[in-house]
Amino acid sequence: MSLEEPVPAQLPEVKRKRGQGVGAVFETLKHEILNLTLEPGSPIDEVKLAERFGISRTPIREAMVKLAGEGLVVTLPNRFTIVAPIDFANLPQFFDALSLMYRVTTRLAAANRTENELAAIRELQHTYTAAVEASDVPAMIEVNRNFHAAIARAGKNRYYTDLFVRLLDEGRRLLRLYYSSYNDKLPRIYLQEHEVMLAAIEAQDIEAADRIAEAHAEQIVRQIQNAMTEDRRLNAGISL
Amino acid sequence: MSLEEPVPAQLPEVKRKRGQGVGAVFETLKHEILNLTLEPGSPIDEVKLAERFGISRTPIREAMVKLAGEGLVVTLPNRFTIVAPIDFANLPQFFDALSLMYRVTTRLAAANRTENELAAIRELQHTYTAAVEASDVPAMIEVNRNFHAAIARAGKNRYYTDLFVRLLDEGRRLLRLYYSSYNDKLPRIYLQEHEVMLAAIEAQDIEAADRIAEAHAEQIVRQIQNAMTEDRRLNAGISL
DNA sequence: TGTATTTTCATTGTCGACACGAAATATTCA
DNA sequence: TGAATATTTCGTGTCGACAATGAAAATACA
Structure with a gap:
């Protein structure tokens, strides 16, 4: 199951400061x-x-x-x-919580974002675009997470942000696991949706933010489920 | 600020097992x-x-x-x-998250509860009633938390349950802080609301569960806010 | 030869000691 | 007297060593 770095690099023997x-x-x-x-x-x-x-x-x-x-x-x-093993049995609950947190954090961001935060989110959207152009899948996964984390932070509710970041991180493992199914079309859909989301947050349109967040969550859930189904089909190809 | 146990009791010198x-x-x-x-x-x-x-x-x-x-x-x-200090600045966000988790967990409990879980919740409601009868405020605070935690568990979403329990625990500190304002009337309102909540969960009426959960959350938020305001009024009495 | 029991082994959980850092205190100097 | 500097104090952060534990290997036994 090793990906690009099978053997973790030996860290240089730097004398670290106390507490680091x-x-x-x-x-x-x-x-x-x-x-x-x-x-x-x-x-x-x-x-x-x-x-x-x-x-x-x-x-x-x-x-x-x-x-x-x-x-x-x-x-x-x-x-x-x-x-920690990936808990496939809890996946439906994971998707449910992820979806709710997408909605809540995006709503709050629309309500509470400052200009600075808006700029930071826009910046991450640019970085994401670059990753898509370069077909750099690991970067896309990481930046996508940071994009939504920045939105959550702009919503300024620590409790939601903490849970959401945890869910996004867990989702990173799932995406990594199935990123082979990433084709050229999907990232561009996300890109469009992110654009709409950004616009709703900028316009402080809470209901629009809610709608696009829910749609975005559904999109991602569906993609992971599709990837898993395809994966199963591959397994079904081996002799039994 | 000491309550009933100013000096923590010295634990008996029992030889504990490894890892305990x-x-x-x-x-x-x-x-x-x-x-x-x-x-x-x-x-x-x-x-x-x-x-x-x-x-x-x-x-x-x-x-x-x-x-x-x-x-x-x-x-x-x-x-x-x-x-950890009690973060009064974050109180509005705390109340927001608490309210949402009340709703989500109670909804899910109505959808997913088993008979056994229902019985466990009912049992805790009895214990709560006993605490109210005995005017045992610490017990009321603790059992109230366990009551809602049991409901959350019956909803079977770990992510919601974990966050909710954390919020309930943080709320316990707030309630402790202001429990002096508990009068005879309030606990009985909670008792009634718990009864309605239990009925909705039993009937698997998700929308009814949602409504009562939201009302219950609002009730508690209002009570804490009132207690805080009264507290401030007391402070205002001292000479300046 | 297959099962029960003992021994070995690898890895964790805990300990006492010491080094380091930040604040509090004492000291120096103007 | 007051600010700058040195010293002490206190508690943490880290270390190397050892004991406890559970699994695996070795042994005994039928």
């Missing part, structure tokens, strides 16, 4: 988990991580506790810590 | 934070905690990281960890 260790480990592992560089369900060895980062196990462990708190990792007491 | 320490510390501190036994903003000393629980600082620290992950505690690097 856990944060670095946390961010690095979070990235690798969301990029599927670390396979879901695979075990994580504290000692190897300690060697890799050139620090002792204590800060590694604290990073693991933080990762577990965000559900990125599951701890089996006295045994292993494993990368 | 962090959980015990986490649960105990979470309880004390939500009960306002630990004052919001007050510093937490790792060494004192280690002595209190009879374990070393390492598991204490892991518990702190977990508490920080749930927002119950704030870590100031190289300095302190403090009990």
